[in-house]
Amino acid sequence: MKGFRAVFVAWVVVLFGCGVVYVAAEDDGWGEWAEEAPTKRFVLTLQQGMRSIACMDSVVMVVNGTYIGPTLEVNEGDNVEVLVLNKMNNLGATIHFHGVKQKGTPWADGTAYVSQCPIPPLGRFTYRFNADKAGTFWYHGHQLLSFASGYGAFIVHPKEKKFDYDEDAGVVHFGNQYMDSLQGIITGLKSNPFVFPGAPQALLANGKGIYNCTAFSECLTCTFGDSCRHEVMHMEPDTKYLLRLTNAGILSFLTLGIQQIPMKVVQTNTGSLKPFKTDFLDLGNGQSYSVIIKTPKKRGQYWLQAIMRFRESEGLIPARVLLDTTKSRNYPKETPSVDGFPSNDDLQFSRKFMNKLKNKKTENLNPEYDQLWTIVSEETKYKNSIKWSLNNYTFQFPDTPALLANQYGVELKRKVTVSEPPMPYDYLTPLAEQGLSEFANLGLNVLTAEYGQRVRVVLQNGLNFGGESEVHPFHMHGGDYWVLGRGQGIFNATKDMEKLNFKDPPMQSTALLLPSGWTVIEFLADNPGFWLFHCHIGVHSAMGMVLVIAVAPERIPEIPGNHHICGEVTVNKVLKHNNCRTQTI
Incomplete structure (x- = not known):
């Protein structure tokens, strides 16, 4: 095998400290690459800066x-x-290409302690994969809350133009900005008493926004300049633009609209949709949509605005982008109101919007499936900490990445397989009121699918300790899934089957589980690997709202030789695996 030959030919072992070793080979291996395809090369340097x-x-x-x-x-x-060059002195890092399937290259998924060891401080790692699907993707860190900053767009242009537009306007990244550092937020989530960060201090569009400081002491620390204003995109009148929208925020579910301009929604990250027009669009954390807009014939300035919903957001200034066709370069003195936007808790709008998402391709899926998993989300406790759990397990990342453990014969500690809740109960009534324990177990929940199986997953929402149900955008690594349907209340397999769409369900890698509701998804297990499945609200993931999907572990290709090792994968284990007699050359 090519991968085996790669790790056998010439080993060089370099110690980086922090318990991580990098193993390089003469031939790094490229997984399932198209041999005749051109190779595009990039360098990303990660640093911390003010x-x-x-x-x-x-x-x-x-x-x-x-x-x-x-x-x-x-x-x-x-x-x-x-x-990827990690120039940070004290932090490990990975880069995940969000929405990319990584077919045949699971080691390039960029998930710390699942697909790889973190790139150590002052270390490096090369990600190699094939861009097999066109669409709008983005890259971000994937260790703790690192995807809150240091992200960017990854665009795969189609071989043939799919949509009718004149110009590609590029990407609008929406994000969150906190006064506290990401490490400070993590510390608060793990502390006793528990400290939740709450709403961000600012909503961002392409890294720009305005903080509405409410105290004089806060205003004294404010800065001014280009970053202390909204983003501007210069456009031409009477022109159709393709606009790519992503939500990289760690907390904020967004709803956006454009002043006087409707949006035609044409694509999820990779899945082409039956086009439809809308004045407002829901954009959950980790989601991306492509829309086509047509600027009016008369020159003018039009605001794209995004508001946070399903959370308290009083005083939070919307993320804004000025679409300017005037050529005057004058910034308007007034910004529009958000009157007419869906209200904070308007579930009816969100359900109607998502019901419009139809696959452009008629699927006519077979209603039969090979496995059924039911995943219940609930806010729980573990020891003295507040956690989010799935099926009463709050996630603990392993010391040894699951992909490496599989190859080198390492047993994963605290590994469990829990594909349904421990018992049926009323998921929308507080646990204590039902006489049930509020404490969850700690574990590494790994659900396994055999190659070629169709796996149906019922995502069922529960409650937080305030007795409220929250929105959860669930993201699956390693591929897209069909979103078969959603509804309110507790899913009933008998009466709710008629609500499922087998004809033209949309394909997404991140779909929404709405408050007090359920969502049914289904995926084809055709990509061997260990794939993270988690809520893409960063603070929820950090609190344990995660599990791992193992697809055909016995079929996972040999990991190329350019990987780091950590945890219980030692140099000797690697050498033994490759029948090497010497430790270094």
């Missing part, structure tokens, strides 16, 4: 010196090589 963001000075992770990293653009079918 930046003025939304009128606040903050220490953030920057990519190639910028808070929003460079946009990487390739063509469908290209091979992609991304060298």
Whole structure:
């Protein structure tokens, strides 16, 4: 095998400290690459730096010196090589290419302690994969809350133009900005008493926004300049633009609209949709949509606005982008109101919007399936901490990445398989009121699917300790899934079957579980690997709202030789696995 030959030919072992070893080979291996396809190469340098963001000075992770990293653009079918240099002195890092299937290259998924060891401080790692699907993706860190900063767009252009538009306007990244550092937020989530960060101090569009400081002491620390204003995109009148929208925020569920301009929704991250027009669009954390807008014939200035919903957001200034066709370069003195937007808790709008999402391709799926998993989300406790749990297990990442453990014969500690709740109960009534324990177990929940199986997953919402049900955008690594349907209340397999769409369900890698409701998804297990499945609200993931899907572990290709080792995978284990007699050459 190519991968085996790669790790056998010439080993060089370099110690980086922090318990991580990098093993390089003469041939790194490329997984299931298209041999004749061109290769596009990029370098991403990760550093920490002080930046003025939304009128606040903050220490953030920057990519190639910028808070929003460079946009990487390739063509469908290209091979992609991304060298990541971790120039941070005290933090490990990974880069995940959000929405990319990584078919045959599970080691390039960029998930710390699942697909790889973190890139150690001052270390490097090269991600290699094939861009097999066109669409709008983005890259971000995937260790703790690192995806809150240091992210950027990854665009795969189709071989043939799919949609009717004149110009590609590029990407609008929406994000969150906190006064506290990401490490401070993590510390608060793990502390006793528990400290929840609450709403962000600012909503961002392409790294820009305005902090509405409410105290004089806060205003004294405010900064001014280009970052303390809204984003501007210069456009031409009477022109159709393709606009790519992503939500990289760690907390804020967004609803957006454009002043006087309707949006035609045409695509999820990769899945083409039956186009439909809307004045407002829901954009959950980790989601992306492509829309087509047509600017009016008369020159003018039009605001794209995004508000946070399903959380308290009083005083929070919307994320805004000025679409300017005037050529005057004058910034308007007034910003529009958000009157007419869906209200904070308007579930009816969200259900109607998502019911419009139909696959452009008629699927006519077979209603039969091979496995059924029921995943219940609930806010629980573990020891003295507040946690989110799935099926009464709050997630603990392993010391040894699951992918490496599988190859090198390491047993994963605290591994469990819990594909349904421990018992049936009323998921929308507080646990204590039912006489049930509020404490969850700690474990590494790994659900396994055999190659070629169709797995149906019922996502059932529960409650937080305030007795409220929250929105959860669930993201699956390693591929897309069909979103068969959703509803309110507790899913009933008998009466709710008629609500499922087998004809033209949309394909998404991140779908919404609405408050007090359920969502049914289904995926084809055709990509061997260990894939994270988690709520993409960063603070919820950090609190344990995670599990791992193992697809055909026995079929996972040999990991190429350019990987780090950590945990219980030692140099000797690697050498023994490859029948090497010497430790270094």
